Amino acid sequence: MxxxxxxxxxxxxxxxxxxxxxxxxxxxxxxxxxxxxxxxxxxxxxxxxxxxxxxxxxxxxxxxxxxxxxxxxxxxxxxxxxxxxxxxxxDGALVYPDRWRSLPVAFAVAACYLISLCPNIVMLVVGIVVMYFESDLYSGVVHVVLDDPKNLDRSNYLMEAIMFQGCLEFQWHHAIPRDIVIKGLLSSCADLNVVVFANMIVIAMVHGVPFVAGGDDRDDDDDRRRLLWSLLGLKLLYGYFGQLNHLMAHESEGRRPRAVRALQDNRVMLDQGRHNGHHRTYDDNYCLLGHMDWAVRLIDERCVPDLGGRRHHVWFAIWMVMSVFCLPCAVVPVVRAIAGCIYYYAE
Ligand SMILES: [Zn+2]
Ligand SMILES: [Zn+2]
Known part of the structure; x- marks a missing residue:
């Protein structure tokens, strides 16, 4: 593993x-x-x-x-x-910087707008379910990358901008597990500011913006793009939900709301015992919703060659490919196919 x-x-x-x-x-x-x-x-x-x-x-x-x-x-x-x-x-690196905490609020509002672009309610419901698992897998992949000390050694500006600070904070989280509780939810969501912004820019550059024709002028491509951006909005909200899951996995028993405890017991939110497993060995249970760890293990065992000690490069490549192509090339077709089956059997 x-x-x-x-x-x-x-x-x-x-x-x-x-x-x-x-x-x-x-x-x-x-x-x-x-x-x-x-x-x-x-x-x-x-x-x-x-x-x-x-x-x-x-x-x-x-x-x-x-x-x-x-x-x-x-x-x-x-x-x-x-x-x-x-x-x-x-050497002087600040481990816990204070980030703009108003940005997650603005991003969440933007995410709601993007979700509203979804072509129809069936695709939206299917998207909510599929993105729950996609976001869980994505959180596991990001976690694998940020936990690897070799990624603190990326000595170029781009790599430092993308992940140096994240690596530093993730690795200090192993030393101070309650740091996320002390930070609070808004600061924890603000930790995603750079990743969220970069992801949106890259998706817009590669796949186009969602502001396309409406009404009768809409064609299949427009619908596909609207679905893509609505899924991106869902992914963003799931990213914040993942931070809430992680925070609640470290919160003490008495301070966790009853609803959260019920969701954790029913495995809708990250189970505390499962995440404690990560903090014991640091080599498993990476996913922040706790369902896709089997897929992370599968990727690690079957898809990541050693390359002379350079596995961290492969994992980084998997992260980047997932960021740009997973939604348009895998999730959009899956959501459309499932929605198509639902229309077919509903007729
Ligand atoms: Zn970790
Ligand atoms: Zn943790």
Whole structure:
């Protein structure tokens, strides 16, 4: 199964804190993980130098405290190799930046508008069901990529822009599992701002915008494009739903609403025990709705060659291909086919 590579194992947590550093940690050169610059830097270092006080300061303070414990331990044992996420924090990367929290609200409104473009109610209902599973699989693929410490080593601006910060936060989430609860839902949804925006731009460039002819002038292509964009709207809302699932999987028993507990018990929302499984081994249970882990395992075993230790490149390619082509080339035809069968049997 897809295992966190290199020093990630050294960073595995026990009881919510980073495990004691060990000289048995895999040997990766210290400098290997340093990107050329950080988009978000700590106070006094780079672009974050003048940043205002943030509501996420307590989380960043916890990162500081864990990082300094590791650095002190390395003074006692100079042969020790620290996890890349810790090295990057020590080098000035800000792990929990405060993102624009108004954007998820704007994106959610835009998503509702896109969903309203769906050609008809049957396709919408089918789309809601199919996208539930597609979004779950997508969350698993993204999680595999962001959990891999090798992806912290992508030393070019594009890769850093796409995933450096996400990798850093996902890998620190293993050390501080309740970070998502402390952040709150809006900040957690704001973590998706860049991915959502990039996804919409790419879909528009590759497949065209949804603002097409209406009424009698609509043809099959227009309907296909409307369906595509309505599915994209659903995917966005499911992305936010995935963040809610993840948050609730880490929330304490007494603070989870009764409705959420019922949905978790019935496996509509991510089951807490299943997600705890991910936090024990970090090599399974990646999906944030908890249904498509079998598919992630299948892809890992059957479709991802080793390529001399470069499996993370293959997983990254799978993520990119899924982002651009999964909806138009797989989900749209499936939704139309199922809707077609429903029309046929309803007549
Ligand atoms: Zn993880
Ligand atoms: Zn988690």
């Amino acid at each position: 897809c295992r966190p590579s290199n020093t990630a194992k050294a960073a595995l947590s026990t009881g919510g804190e980073l495990a004691p550093p060990s000289s048995a940690a895999a040997a990766s050169p210290h400098h290997q993980y340093y990107p050329r610059h950080f988009y978000f830097a700590k106070e006094g270092k780079g672009r974050g130098a003048s940043r205002a006080r943030s509501r996420l300061d307590p989380l960043n303070a916890k990162v500081e405290s864990i990082t300094s414990k590791w650095l002190k331990a390395r003074i006692d044992d100079p042969s020790m190799v620290l996890p890349p996420s810790v090295l990057l924090s020590a």
